[in-house]
Each structure stands twice: as C-alpha cells, then as structure tokens.
Amino acid sequence: xxxxxxxxxxxxxxxxxxxxxxxxxxxxxxxxxxxxxxxxxxxxxxxxxxxxxxxxxxxxxxxxxxxxxxxxxxxxxxxxxxxxxxxxxxxxxxxxxxxxxxxxxxxxxxxxxxxxxxxxxxxxxxxxxxxxxxxxxxxxxxxxxxxxxxxxxxxxxxxxxxxxxxxxxxxxxxxxxxxxxxxxxxxxxxxxxxxxxxxxxxxxxxxxxxxxxxxxxxxxxxxxxxxxxxxxxxxxxxxxxxxxxxxxxxxxxxxxxxxxxxxxxxxxxxxxxxxxxxxxxxxxxxxxxxxxxxxxxxxxxxxxxxxxxxxxxxxxxxxxxxxxxxxxxxxxxxxxxxxxxxxxxxxxxxxxxxxxxxxxxxxxxxxxxxxxxxxxxxxxxxxxxxxxxxxxxxxxxxxxxxxxxxxxxxxxxxxxxxxxxxxxxxxxxxxxxxxxxxxxxxxxxxxxxxxxxxxxxxxxxxxxxxxxxxxxxxxxxxxxxxxxxx
Ligand SMILES: [Zn+2]
Numbered sequence: 001x002x003x004x005x006x007x008x009x010x011x012x013x014x015x016x017x018x019x020x021x022x023x024x025x026x027x028x029x030x031x032x033x034x035x036x037x038x039x040x041x042x043x044x045x046x047x048x049x050x051x052x053x054x055x056x057x058x059x060x061x062x063x064x065x066x067x068x069x070x071x072x073x074x075x076x077x078x079x080x081x082x083x084x085x086x087x088x089x090x091x092x093x094x095x096x097x098x099x100x101x102x103x104x105x106x107x108x109x110x111x112x113x114x115x116x117x118x119x120x121x122x123x124x125x126x127x128x129x130x131x132x133x134x135x136x137x138x139x140x141x142x143x144x145x146x147x148x149x150x151x152x153x154x155x156x157x158x159x160x161x162x163x164x165x166x167x168x169x170x171x172x173x174x175x176x177x178x179x180x181x182x183x184x185x186x187x188x189x190x191x192x193x194x195x196x197x198x199x200x201x202x203x204x205x206x207x208x209x210x211x212x213x214x215x216x217x218x219x220x221x222x223x224x225x226x227x228x229x230x231x232x233x234x235x236x237x238x239x240x241x242x243x244x245x246x247x248x249x250x251x252x253x254x255x256x257x258x259x260x261x262x263x264x265x266x267x268x269x270x271x272x273x274x275x276x277x278x279x280x281x282x283x284x285x286x287x288x289x290x291x292x293x294x295x296x297x298x299x300x301x302x303x304x305x306x307x308x309x310x311x312x313x314x315x316x317x318x319x320x321x322x323x324x325x326x327x328x329x330x331x332x333x334x335x336x337x338x339x340x341x342x343x344x345x346x347x348x349x350x351x352x353x354x355x356x357x358x359x360x361x362x363x364x365x366x367x368x369x370x371x372x373x374x375x376x377x378x379x380x381x382x383x384x385x386x387x388x389x390x391x392x393x394x395x396x397x398x399x400x401x402x403x404x405x406x407x408x409x410x411x412x413x414x415x416x417x418x419x420x421x422x423x424x425x426x427x428x429x430x431x432x433x434x435x436x437x438x439x440x441x442x443x444x445x446x447x448x449x450x451x452x453x454x455x456x457x458x459x460x461x462x463x464x465x466x467x468x469x470x471x472x473x474x475x476x477x478x479x480x481x482x483x484x485x486x
Contacts, residue, residue: 027045028074028422028448029067031044031046031069031072031074032074038413038415040056045060045061046414046420048063049453050453051420051453052417052418053415055416073386074422074424075393075414076395076398076414077098077101077423077449078098078099078100079393080099081246081352082103082276083103084104084354085102085356085357086104086127088124090356091469093357094366095446095456097368097442098370098443099353099370100411100421100449100451103128103472104127104182105130105180106183106213106246108135108181108211109131110132110173112129112178116129116471116473119471120471124466124467129179130180131174133184134148134149140162140165140169146327147286148184148285150288150289150326154188154289155290157190158192163195167198167199170202174206174208175476177473178473181199181202184213185228186215188290189290193231200239205479206478208404209404210244212232212245213251219254225251226259228251230262233273236271242273242400244273244274246352247276248275248346249278249344253334256339256342263275274348274396276397278354279377280364280365282331286326287328288324292330308330309361341377345383349392350392350396351369357439357440360439362439364436367432368443371446373392374386374431394411397412406475420450420452422448423449425445425446429444431444451470
C-alpha cells in the first residue's frame with residue numbers, strides 16, 4: 001500500500017491538496033477536526049502517510065486503514081510541559097488522557113544523553129527533558145537525594161567555582177539537546193540571585209527557555225509570590241532568555257491575580273514570558289524536600305493541610321516530623337477552587353499536569369488532568385471553550401518551545417505536514433476518574449490516540465507492543481550573539 005501511495009503522491013506532485021484519490025496509510029474519517037492555529041472547526045477526513053498529516057479533506061479519502069471518527073473531536077495531541085513520570089506506567093495513563101508528548105522540564109535531568117538513550121525505542125508516547133538546575137546543582141554539591149535535594153543540593157550555598165561548574169554542566173546539557181534549563185528554586189533556597197542569573201545566561205546563550213518553579217509563595221515580603229515572580233522576570237529581562245512559569249496556580253495561591261497580572265504586563269513589554277496551570281487545588285511533593293522546611297515551626301492548624309500519599313492520612317505536627325524522610329510523598333491542600341479556576345482560564349496558561357505516579361500512587365493530576373479539563377471545565381462548567389481548551393493543551397505548549405526546538409513547529413496543530421500526533425475524543429462523555437484515593441484511574445472518552453500516525457490508544461484501550469514515542473530535543477546550537485542596544 002505504501003508503494004502505491006508514493007506513486008499517487010509522485011503523480012499528483014502535491015501532498016495534501018484534498019484529492020480523494022490518494023491512498024494513505026491511515027485515514028481518520030468524518031470527525032470534527034479542530035485546529036487551534038488556523039481556527040478550522042469542521043467535519044473533515046484526515047489522511048496520514050509516513051507519520052505526517054498529508055491530506056485534510058471534506059470528502060472521503062482512501063487508505064490502508066480507516067478510523068471512523070463520526071461524533072468525535074479530532075484534535076492535535078496534547079503536549080504536557082510538566083511530566084515527572086517518565087516511564088511506561090505514566091506514559092500509559094497519560095496516553096489515555098490524550099497526551100502525545102510528555103516533557104520533564106522542571107526538575108529535568110543532569111544527564112541529557114542518558115535520559116534520551118534510556119527511552120529511545122521503548123516509549124509509548126513522545127518524551128523530552130530539560131537540563132535541570134536542581135539535579136545539576138545536586139551533582140556538583142554532592143546531594144544524594146533520589147529525585148529532589150535532601151541536603152547540600154538545596155540548602156548549601158555554592159561558591160563561585162561551584163556556580164561555574166553548575167553552569168558548565170548546564171551548557172553541556174543544552175549542547176546535548178536538552179529542551180531548556182529547568183529550575184525549582186523553592187527546592188534550592190541556597191541558590192543566590194546571582195547563581196540564578198548565571199543559569200539564565202547559559203539558557204540565553206542557546207536561545208533556550210528558562211522553565212521555573214519560583215522561590216516562594218507567601219503573601220508578604222520577603223518571601224512573597226510577587227517577589228519570586230519578579231526575581232525571574234528580571235533575570236529574563238537582563239539576560240534575554242525566554243521565561244516559562246511552571247504551575248502558576250500552585251506557586252501563586254491567593255496571589256494568583258497578581259502573578260497573572262505580572263505575566264501579562266511582562267508580555268505587554270515584549271518579554272517572552274509564558275505560564276502553565278493544572279486543574280487541581282492541591283499539590284504534591286517529597287516531604288523531606290527544602291520546600292517543606294517552612295512547615296517545621298508552623299501553627300498546629302497547618303499540618304492538617306498535608307496528606308500522606310501512602311495512607312491518605314492527614315498529618316499532625318508529630319506525624320509530620322515522624323514521616324520527614326526522603327521518598328515519602330505528601331499531598332498539599334493549599335489552594336482554593338477559585339484561584340485554581342483563575343489560573344486555568346487565563347488565555348496565556350498552557351495546561352500541564354505536574355504528574356508522576358509510582359506503583360499506582362501519587363496525585364490524581366497524573367492520570368486526570370485533561371479529562372478534568374474537558375469534563376469539568378469545558379462541558380460541565382462552561383468555564384473554558386472547547387477550542388480554547390484544545391489550544392491550551394496543544395498549540396500553546398508547542399509555542400513555548402518551538403522558537404528553540406523546531407520539532408515543536410510540527411506539533412500542536414493539524415495541518416498538512418504536521419506530525420500525526422492526534423487525539424480523538426467524545427466531548428459528550430470525556431472525563432477524569434482519578435481521585436486522591438485512586439490516583440491511577442485512567443480518564444475516559446479519549447477513544448484514539450496516535451503518535452506519528454501509529455495508534456497507541458484504540459477504542460479507549462492502550463495498544464500493546466507498540467513503541468512509537470520519539471525523543472524531542474532542542475537544537476543544541478548556541479545562538480548568534482545578539483546585537484547590543486545603542
Ligand atoms: Zn514544581
């Protein structure tokens with residue numbers, strides 16, 4: 001079939017003119033195609049060949065395989081900018097939630113080539129990672145934490161020589177194709193403003209984004225969300241590195257109106273600043289990390305906002321202290337539904353899960369982020385329009401990265417030449433099912449998910465034995481030096 005397809009392609013001389021005579025590897029027939037870039041929203045058939053969309057037509061198309069998409073929305077696959085779960089357990093529930101590309105951009109990795117090599121040819125969906133300041137700092141400072149810092153990586157000041165060593169490793173990670181520089185400043189409180197600037201300079205040298213979990217979330221200075229957002233907006237302005245805020249919801253809390261305003265104002269000034277949010281009012285982290293040092297001497301009433309992932313029990317001062325060891329995950333009930341919704345609805349927030357399951361345990365955002373977006377926010381609440389929710393899940397995250405990683409210019413949209421990373425879902429039934437008690441229950445309603453034209457979800461079930469996921473990388477090239485202002 002492929003050979004005859006090529007023959008037709010050669011004879012017509014163009015791919016994607018809408019001709020019904022072409023033969024395709026796969027045709028998605030008669031779905032409601034929504035492309036957030038062109039604004040297309042209509043019933044079309046989509047023809048796929050060699051992993052790419054080659055035809056979008058109003059009439060019928062021929063192909064070796066046909067998927068009847070009648071009644072389903074056909075959207076670009078979702079790109080999750082914040083996915084800590086980078087293994088098969090997580091890729092499966094993410095595929096069932098409509099995700100086609102899972103990116104670990106916040107914590108990132110200290111070993112970019114190793115991250116990609118260990119997943120190549122074995123991944124259900126596409127994957128990628130930044131080079132992470134947290135993990136690189138841990139390596140230089142000698143922190144043994146399994147994922148986040150538990151010792152000097154977070155709490156010990158770096159000398160000038162240490163900072164130079166961290167920056168050198170960060171630049172090596174960018175040269176190896178890392179998708180930007182990840183930061184978790186609340187996990188590395190000992191990192192000075194100058195250290196952060198040095199890492200932004202490394203990002204700027206490659207034209208790579210700085211992807212930041214900010215330093216603090218209080219409402220008063222020092223230590224406010226506003227102060228911590230200004231720290232990195234200033235770093236972006238001084239260095240020229242594009243800036244992305246991870247989970248604006250969970251680092252802003254009741255200051256969400258103010259941090260959204262700061263992002264909007266910085267964008268209006270011409271800075272390349274973007275943000276993301278997830279649709280839950282609780283967060284999750286490792287109980288031993290420096291982020292929770294502030295709870296050591298908190299009022300008694302604060303401890304009940306923390307919930308052990310392993311047992312579901314709410315904490316007290318005594319049980320917080322008893323459980324404070326590496327590898328113990330805790331849910332943090334710190335935000336309100338009102339602030340969550342504000343962050344979700346902003347036109348410039350991408351939707352990103354911050355998910356990561358381990359042996360079925362974790363936060364419901366891992367399996368349910370997009371099910372909850374399209375079930376709760378779009379269908380039930382009417383708070384976000386269907387096409388806008390698709391844009392926030394596909395085109396917007398692609399645009400965060402495409403200036404530095406051109407591969408993303410072929411993702412997040414449905415046009416001729418785009419990668420055939422697609423999701424087909426039923427807008428009338430799509431929903432999340434994961435809960436704080438059962439965080440790994442997969443979403444429902446995402447009927448088909450394609451990675452480069454290969455179905456990884458068919459009829460709402462994961463297809464076994466296919467590994468079409470590809471590593472997506474940055475350019476690895478330093479940018480030409482910018483011209484200086486007069
Ligand atoms: Zn974070």
